Amino acid sequence: MYKAQASNCCEDGQMTINLASLTPDRVVASIHELTPALLLAEGIQAIITDLDNTLVPWRSYDIPPRLTDWLRGLEAAGIRICIASNTHFPKRLHAVANTLSLPYVADVKKPEIEGLQRCMAVMGSNVSNTAMFGDQLFTDILAGNRLGVRTILLRPGLSNYEFITTKMMRNVETLVIWRQKQLGQWPQMDGPQLRSPQIATAVPHED
Numbered sequence: 172m173y174k175a176q177a178s179n180c181c182e183d184g185q186m187t188i189n190l191a192s193l194t195p196d197r198v199v200a201s202i203h204e205l206t207p208a209l210l211l212a213e214g215i216q217a218i219i220t221d222l223d224n225t226l227v228p229w230r231s232y233d234i235p236p237r238l239t240d241w242l243r244g245l246e247a248a249g250i251r252i253c254i255a256s257n258t259h260f261p262k263r264l265h266a267v268a269n270t271l272s273l274p275y276v277a278d279v280k281k282p283e284i285e286g287l288q289r290c291m292a293v294m295g296s297n298v299s300n301t302a303m304f305g306d307q308l309f310t311d312i313l314a315g316n317r318l319g320v321r322t323i324l325l326r327p328g329l330s331n332y333e334f335i336t337t338k339m340m341r342n343v344e345t346l347v348i349w350r351q352k353q354l355g356q357w358p359q360m361d362g363p364q365l366r367s368p369q370i371a372t373a374v375p376h377e378d
């Protein structure tokens with residue numbers, strides 16, 4: 172139960188983005204929608220997760236009260252988790268990951284996929300049983316689709332505080348989502364998987 176791996180490159184070495192490569196397989200409004208039963212039913216045994224505005228608010232050391240319960244529930248079900256973050260603050264990433272007892276890969280430069288592959292190696296997972304989870308289309312979802320894993324978007328993210336370039340990209344995200352909804356290609360909040368991504372590209376990475 173997995174999708175075809177997205178193409179990373181074209182003949183001339185230039186990468187392109189299409190709407191499918193920016194479209195998640197699932198959209199959730201809360202991590203708590205991702206129950207162990209749901210994930211296992213979809214064959215997901217490992218999650219690569221973003222950090223900022225996905226697990227914790229941007230630049231925060233605070234652990235949301237229900238986050239640890241959610242993580243322990245996944246752990247009890249045998250679902251592995253690894254943080255893949257673009258953050259430029261590795262000390263905070265290290266501290267939060269340690270508090271949560273989670274492995275992590277720092278400075279992954281999503282949508283590049285090497286950091287995600289390192290997470291899969293840490294978890295002993297593969298593209299068929301792994302999902303990428305995050306709050307941004309142009310980093311988290313694009314990277315996951317390029318890698319060929321299932322992609323889950325948290326929308327909205329945990330807070331409105333974001334890096335300035337992230338705020339700018341939110342406007343582009345809105346256009347992508349609007350167009351995909353017009354085309355009937357945007358997943359329902361609890362909808363089925365939709366498609367296999369075609370082509371993806373590198374864009375400037377951000378926190």
Ligand SMILES: [Mg+2]
Pocket residue numbers: 221222223224225305306307378
């Ligand atoms: Mg994020």
